[in-house]
Amino acid sequence: MISTTPPAVFQPQLSAPVTENAADSGHPLSRSRRNISEPAKYWPQNSTLKIAMYEYDMDDEYVLAVKQAASEWLPHINLKFEFVPGEEGDVRITQNMGNNGGGSSVLGTEALDVYPGYPTMLLPENHKHPRFKYVVMHEFGHILGAHHAHQHPDSHIPWNMDKVYEGYSRIAGMDRQAVQKNILPLPRSSQYDFLPYDGDSVMHYEVPYALTHGDWGQSETWSLSDGDIAWAEKAYPKAIPAIA
């Protein structure tokens, strides 16, 4: 979504984080996007992710909102999510009480390398915000092993780099390294699985016109796209049901 509000607000880093856009509503735009993932960081097939919700700062309504949004992925993968209170889990979620309200997550099994007791995912504090579900789905995409769709080497986003570095520094406190990690194209490496174009990936940031050359911008999509679902079904394929 393009907005007159600041185009992008990012959360300072966890240990090995992916940071997130916290921009708000606007107008739908045309887009050209791709999906990227990192198979080496996928979880074991058919496994159960134990997801700890830090109970001291979450009420039941908040936990339910997270579960409902995260569960959007479940019909398309062979993993199970087991939500538990407390601080012990493969994935550990806490609320982002900072001033920008964004989310962040490590990528896939990188969560296992995060020091025990530290969160692996931050989610916005306000679960009643209409963007909350999008952020949760996006962060769970990361925990499943998905990178940012806008970082595909073929995305051809005409970034105005002076404005990108200045904008993300001013609005989100991101240094150049953080911008390169979260915004710019990834190398074309066999480390990644590049899927075909996906016009509506939940893993794509808003691209504000103000940060590009020419008349180029893309909005956020607040639901899983057909491309997201195709990726999920490829990454964690469900067994074909036996015919009785």
Ligand SMILES: [Zn+2]
């Ligand atoms: Zn992200």
